[in-house]
Each structure stands twice: as structure tokens, then as C-alpha cells.
Amino acid sequence: xxxxxxxxxxxxxxxxxxxxxxxxxxxxxxxxxxxxxxxxxxxxxxxxxxxxxxxxxxxxxxxxxxxxxxxxxxxxxxxxxxxxxxxxxxxxxxxxxxxxxxxxxxxxxxxxxxxxxxxxxxxxxxxxxxxxxxxxxxxxxxxxxxxxxxxxxxxxxxxxxxxxxxxxxxxxxxxxxxxxxxxxxxxxxxxxxxxxxxxxxxxxxxxxxxxxxxxxxxxxxxxxxxxxxxxxxxxxxxxxxxxxxxxxxxxxxxxxxxxxxxxxxxxxxxxxxxxxxxxxxxxxxxxxxxxxxxxxxxxxxxxxxxxxxxxxxxxxxxxxxxxxxxxxxxxxxxxxxxxxxxxxxxxxxxxxxxxxxxxxxxxxxxxxxxxxxxxxxxxxxxxxxxxxxxxxxxxxxxxxxxxxxxxxxxxxxxxxxx
Numbered sequence: 439x440x441x442x443x444x445x446x447x448x449x450x451x452x453x454x455x456x457x458x459x460x461x462x463x464x465x466x467x468x469x470x471x472x473x474x475x476x477x478x479x480x481x482x483x484x485x486x487x488x489x490x491x492x493x494x495x496x497x498x499x500x501x502x503x504x505x506x507x508x509x510x511x512x513x514x515x516x517x518x519x520x521x522x523x524x525x526x527x528x529x530x531x532x533x534x535x536x537x538x539x540x541x542x543x544x545x546x547x548x549x550x551x552x553x554x555x556x557x558x559x560x561x562x563x564x565x566x567x568x569x570x571x572x573x574x575x576x577x578x579x580x581x582x583x584x585x586x587x588x589x590x591x592x593x594x595x596x597x598x599x600x601x602x603x604x605x606x607x608x609x610x611x612x613x614x615x616x617x618x619x620x621x622x623x624x625x626x627x628x629x630x631x632x633x634x635x636x637x638x639x640x641x642x643x644x645x646x647x648x649x650x651x652x653x654x655x656x657x658x659x660x661x662x663x664x665x666x667x668x669x670x671x672x673x674x675x676x677x678x679x680x681x682x683x684x685x686x687x688x689x690x691x692x693x694x695x696x697x698x699x700x701x702x703x704x705x706x707x708x709x710x711x712x713x714x715x716x717x718x719x720x721x722x723x724x725x726x727x728x729x730x731x732x733x734x735x736x737x738x739x740x741x742x743x744x745x746x747x748x749x750x751x752x753x754x755x756x757x758x759x760x761x762x763x764x765x766x767x768x769x770x771x772x773x774x775x776x777x778x779x780x781x782x783x784x785x786x787x788x789x790x791x792x793x794x795x796x797x798x799x800x801x802x803x804x805x806x807x808x809x810x811x812x813x814x815x816x817x818x819x820x821x822x823x824x825x826x827x828x829x830x831x832x833x834x835x836x837x838x839x840x841x842x843x844x845x846x847x848x849x850x851x852x853x854x855x856x
Contacts, residue, residue: 439610440473442498444490446506446515447589448481458591459504466598470606471613471663472500482512487524495582505589507572509551516557516575518585523579527557530564533573540571561582565601567593574602614663621658621678623688624698624843628656634685645677654839655698690846702842703731705849706738710838713845714783715741716754716775718766718792719808724838739783744775754778765801767793769821772811776821780813787848788813789841796830805830808837814842822845 443460450457460477467474476498478491487506494501506515520527533556541548558564558575565574570593576585587594587602623631628651639647645662658681662673682689682801683722691701706713715725722743728734742753750756754773764770772792780788789812796805806826814821816827824840826833 439471439499439613440475440497441467441500441502442494443762444472444487444494444501444503445475445477445479445589446482446487446503448512450479450505451481454754459587459589459594462591462595463502463504463587463598466603468616468618468661470603470610472606472610477683482506482514484514484518484521487518491519491522499581500583500585502585502587504587504594507555507574507586507588509549509571513554516554519584519586520559523577523584524563525577525579526560528560529553530556530558530573533558533564533566536566537571551574563605565597565605567597568600569593569596573658576605594655614665615667615670616661616663617667617674618659618661619674619678620692620694621660621681621689622655622691622693622696622698623657623685624655624839626656626685626688626689627651630689631656631658631685635681638659638680638684645673647677650839654836675856689791690843698839698846699727700731702846702849703728703845705735707731707733707736709849709852711739711849712737712739712785713787713789714739714757714779714785715788716779716790717743718750718775718790719795720837720841721745721790722832723834724789724841727838727842739785740827742779742782750775754782766801767801767803767807767809769809769811769823772809773813773821774814775818776811777819780815786815787845789845791837791841792835793824793837795833806833808833809835809838809840810844812841812848814848820848 443463445457445460449455457479464474478490478688480486482801488828489612497707503515503736506513516527534553537552537556538548558573559577562577567588568571570588570590572588574587574597587597626648626755634668645660650657660674660677662670664673690698717724725741728738744750747761751758754775755778756771760770773788775790775792776788779790785796791810792799793808794803794805808824809821811819811821826836828836
């Protein structure tokens, strides 16, 4: 069984909105074990929609349409598909009642064209829309399935999870389960990572391994297929263990939604390690990322943004002789900033950032020169230097990522286990 996702809407072609519907459906289909090799976007034009349908029918078993089910003149998906199939559309009375009640509750006048949203295939299946108006519908012809879903993401996702997914799961229950796991890595580039895993990637079978280069990190998506979810998970866990035996040093977490800052924040909470910060070139960016983690106030005491030299002396108490001798962009300044922040806020850890965001040089140092220090109570202060080559914002963002990775490694070395 393979499906094709057909997104209808001129606004998608014009780039006015992002096609999040296709991404959501593709992910759900993967979980159901239904392959999806093609995705198509077509404008609100009956002729073009029919062309797309013919192409999809030649290569796919299940055609899933999103969008074009509303009440306006350009919402023609149902009518076009019905005409192509020679199928009759009829009014679903339960759906029509739901639409009327929706307008009554909202105190709005229901115009006649809203009834179009209750049209469904006479020989098909109806999917209710609990939070919207346009109904979903499904029919079959000549061994092909045609599934029509509303375009608004909230409506589509609710309908799919509540009604469509159980329907597809029951209909295609003999499909093999497909399951994926995403491994996230920081501190190593895609080319270096794939070189270290070259033999494993070249000889991959099940699970498969797909590397992706992110903005400042690399991910590996492992995908397994088997008769049951449990077998898939076993295959994925075994492959993950093989990979981490080689590149585990750079692995910081799993999942599509996790981020390095979120993982580190949660680790700080689990370890009950208090932390503070002193930022110069990053301008508070580290602290802004850290406080996105729910509950972080339990361990994050606070921080200081000391951008100018005078602020480093007055607010942080960085000794004048360090600034005069070594300058603001120096390991000595970074160490002093971190140690003073830890003392001021009385925390177990403190991190500092100083450097040149760019585009101009500072203290005769080129843009992208960065020093990050991590001070720990009853332990040495670690300091690292970097030379980034991005724009001003990129240099600041990459500095913050490196800072979080320094904290992650410190927690691992002090006994934290993932």
C-alpha cells in the first residue's frame, strides 16, 4: 500500500502559507506502515486538479487530498474529485445540523453556500469535524482509495487522529509497522559523522540510517519496519547502541522536538545543579534559551549582561588589570566573568560568553572569535576558544549552543547518565 498526498490551494503555491498538513499526514502514514512516495501541491483549478489525480492514480493506491472543502467559489476539491470519478455528492444531514448549530452558537448568520461543506460521497464514508465545519469523506473506485480532508491544520489533525487514523489502521491492518527514532548530535559535522559511521551506513538494511544536517547540529533518523511495534523498537534500540558505541560522545538526545538547551535544562533540574550566567557578545541569548525550559527557576538563579568594558568591571567585578592586560576578548576575561557570576549568585555552576559577534573586529580580533568559560564550585574553571565564521546572529547563536554543550559534558563527567 502506498499513498500520495495532494494539497490543494493556490495560497500554497504562492508561498503565502506553509504546507504543514502534508508533513503531519506523512508522519502519521509512516506510523501506520503506509508508504508515501509522492506529495503534490496544486492550485484551485479543476483542470489542474484532474491532471494531478490522473498522475497520482498511475502510481499510488491511496490518494489523500487536503484543502478546498470550504464554502467559497475556489473550494472545488470535492466537486472535482466527484466529477472525475463519476460519483454523486449528497448532503450529510448530521453534518449539516452540526454546521447550523455552529453558526447558532457563534451568533452568526449562516449563508446558503456553507451547506456545501456537508457534501459527501454517496457511496463513501463520512468523517465528522468536531472543531470545524467541512466534513471529511472517503470513497473507493477501481481499487483506488480517495480520502478528502479539510485544509485548516487544527481541523485536519483533530479529524485524522480521532476518526481517520483508526479507519486506516483497521483497513490496512496487514501492513507492516514502520517506526522511526531521531538521534541528535552536536559538536560534529555531518561529513565527519557519516565518515565515522561509513561502514554501517553503506551496509544498512533494517533499520535504515538517514543523516540530516541541521542549523548547528546533525541528526540521524533510524527507521525500522517489522510486524509489530515491539520488534521495531528492539531493532531501533540495537542500532542506536551500535551507533553510540562509535559517536556517543556527541549524542545529546533523541526525538524531533528536543533541543540542546531543553535537554541541558532538564539535566540541570534532575541533578539539582544551580547555575548562573554572565554574557557579553550573546547579549542574554543564553538566558533566553534556558528559561524556555519549564521549572528552570528551581536551578537558574539569574545572570548579568555586561556588554561594555565598564559594565564588566562595575556589574561583575572583573578586575581592571585583566581587562587592561588581556582585553575583553580573552580567556582570562571569560574565566573572571564566570567566576564572578558564580560568586555573585552563589550557584554551583556559572557560564560566561565573551567575544566578537561581528561584522567588525574588536581589540584587533576578527569577527567570530569567542571565549566561553564554565566555572564550578570546588572545581577548576574550564575555558574554550572558538573561531566561528557565520554572520553576527549566527556567531551569537553558535556560541550559545557551544555553551550548552560545555554544560552537558560537565554534567556527564560529574556522574550524570542519560
